Amino acid sequence: MEYTLQPNERVSDGIKRIIDGKIKRAIDHIDKNNDHHETVHEVRKRCKEIRAALRLVRPVLPTYKQENVHYRDAARRISTIRDAHAAIETFDERLKPAVQERNELDEKTLADIRTTLLERRDTMAVEQNIEQRLNAVRTDLIEGRRRVDDLPIATEGYDAVAGGLRKSYKRARNRMIEAYNDPEFERFHEWRKRIKYHRYHTRLLRRVWVGPMKQRRAELKDLSDIIGYENDLAEIAMTIHDEELFAMGTRETLHQIITAKRSEYHRKGRPLGERLFTEDPDQLVDRIGAYWKATHEYDSDL
Template sequence: MEYTLQPDEHVSDGIKRIVDGKIERGIDHIDEGDDVHETVHEVRKRCKEIRAAVRLVRPVLPTYKRENVHYRDAARRISDIRDAHAAIETFDDHLRPAVEARGALDDSTLADIRATLVDRRETMTAEQDLERRLAQVRADLVEGRDRVPNLPIATEGYDAVAGGLRKSYKRARNRMGEAYEEPEFERFHEWRKRIKYHRYHTRLLRRVWVGPMKRRRAELKQLSDIIGYENDLAEFEMVMHDEELFAPATREILNEILTAKRSEFHRQGRPLGERLFAEAPDRLIDRLGAYWTATHEYDPAP
């Protein structure tokens, strides 16, 4: 089921349809997934999509806090294992190529680094009993699905989504300024989360004007990926030092490369972020409201 509100449906019906569909997909991932780590990744994405959908209507959904916390906590059951797998992906996709380009470490050392990361993930998977945790997440999804038909969304039309859209956009815009004012991990991590919520909201509202909204979503995806790569490198760096992974000399070399790569992603994200969040929140809400009106009131075939 498409993750987009349709012009011919009430907002309340659309949000319920979307949430129910994402819950069903999450359950299917758990029941049918062959690769357990891919299952973890996909289930967490479904929880984020559900949370974004309820955030879009949060000012008019009295039970918003309950629903948001429910799916947040469900995803947290498997977040440590996902992070351990993400460390391997970060090494493969970003860190290893940078190390090889510099000729900083030999092949044997690189193989040892990866083996350490894989062992760490597998140990965590066994200690935390991943199958049991996925069963708990499945139960969480089933419980949430039972509430979907009665989600008390209080109004319809653009009024139902304008407040949540404004909040997600304003927070992303503000977090950008804070991140570049003081470029610490926590601030970029928070900005990344807000970018992703605004990106999901752009996807949910795609039908108000398909072409421009599709382009905006693509650029938000690009920005989310850039800042996501920076976040992944920062988390790798923290884990590497906190758990004293690898030999001290290896950590020193990796730390130098991590710092350089993070700075590179900071620079890449700035111009894109400045363009995407140039508008004041009220102006963006008014502009998308005009798109909504044109589509829902005047377009015979939106």
Template sequence: MPYAILSSDASVNDAFHRILREQIEEAVAAARGEGELAPRVHAMRKAVKKMRGLMRLVRPVLPEAASGNALLREAGRRLSELRDSAVMLAAVERIAEGMDPARRAALEAPFRAHAANHAESAAAILPAFAEALESILHEAGGWRLRKDGWAALEPGLAATWTATRRAMRAARAEPGVEAIHDWRKRVKDHWYQARLLMPIWPEMMKPHVAAADALGEWLGEANDLAVLTERLGQTDLAPDLVEEAGQRAEERRREILATAFPLGRRLFAADPDHLLARWRVWWKLREA
């Protein structure tokens, strides 16, 4: 079923448990499946992020949300090494486009070797990841939301929207690595929560969700490029090659932020009360 709170769900509480169960089952199946590692790791990480977005949505009305989110965060960390090596390779491949073939091959070589080495550790990481998620599913069986309907959703939506606007202001004031990373995390939280509410009015929600998705992707690439710049200095590459690659990464990062900041200002222009007033009416109309 879709990652969304559906009209067929008997309650928000039932929707919460259905979505949590479905995402855990998908992640465990990917962990214990076969085939190419990279898409499986991507599927597992995506499922964990969806669950954490769901957990943050209901956090104000679920006493166990903080501990549940901590368990999910720890499960996700088990995959971080597998993910990071693949992402760094993809980032260096993007900035190497158009370079002299020999210099490009030399630049990419240490990142390719790093990704290959981490792929070999998957056999030890994935079983523990699957077991951790299954324990979360077992523990979540007794969780119950303290409120239902829109009252269960509005506090979490408001908290995330406010946190996202605050992080955006901090990033605009000082667009350093940590500030952009924090803003991206909050944008992603809102994106997942908006996806959960897509059925309240799909035609109106789709553009909003698409804008949040695009912003999160821009900020994600900017963050990857910043991390790549740090990693370049940790390699044995020739200094001139490190300098060229670093300049390319920084130029691309500036281009991305020049697009991301205007999009963010438009998307998160309103106070939370304005957004919630609309979505509250759409929720009630759907129920009617």
């Protein structure tokens, strides 16, 4: 229920409930003072969920831009630290297995690569004062929470969400075409962001017809993961190149393996993306609108 609009509540009430709940969870993560890197990851996820909820009602929320920028900037305070930790995860889960599969580098070299990435992350966390940055994000969240009850969502019902749903879906659909026409990192990175917003919207609207919406969300999660793996490899490749972290020969080997693996993810994501984004935006919005009407007007079990 936490991240889903309920049929028996007004859209404005549901959006405010959801945003307030996500802010509270983010603050709780910070206050627990557990592993800083896990906290950074969870807090950034909460900010993305908040922004997705705002985007769903964007056309009927006059203060959307102010609110979106607020949570975007809060997450940016800790984005480079998160990226440094993500590089280690990408090495462990994607790059190292690919290198071992090709038997390109010995285990000592792989261990040295990981040590370098770990030291880079820890140095960055100290230099940027990760605890201080998390406290600053906490202040941002408290400030944003004070405005939640007064968010001026201008209408109710399906009209409140149809425009935001259409916009997020249309952008994801268009970014897919652009990514495969020009398969550079920036294109796929932008597509991944739009996939995730549409996936969040599918989750927010899941109660209009739980089975089909749950299935769509699961397939969007699969696609988001595939393109996410591609993005992660591209980012670690840029880090290795820009910072010249390893010996030239090691960098060249890693570059070749990353390039091949990214192409593999490009090919894997194409058929799933084509299926998920085959509908015209108006068709998708009309279809989900029909689900909404059936649920809100005719379902006697609500």
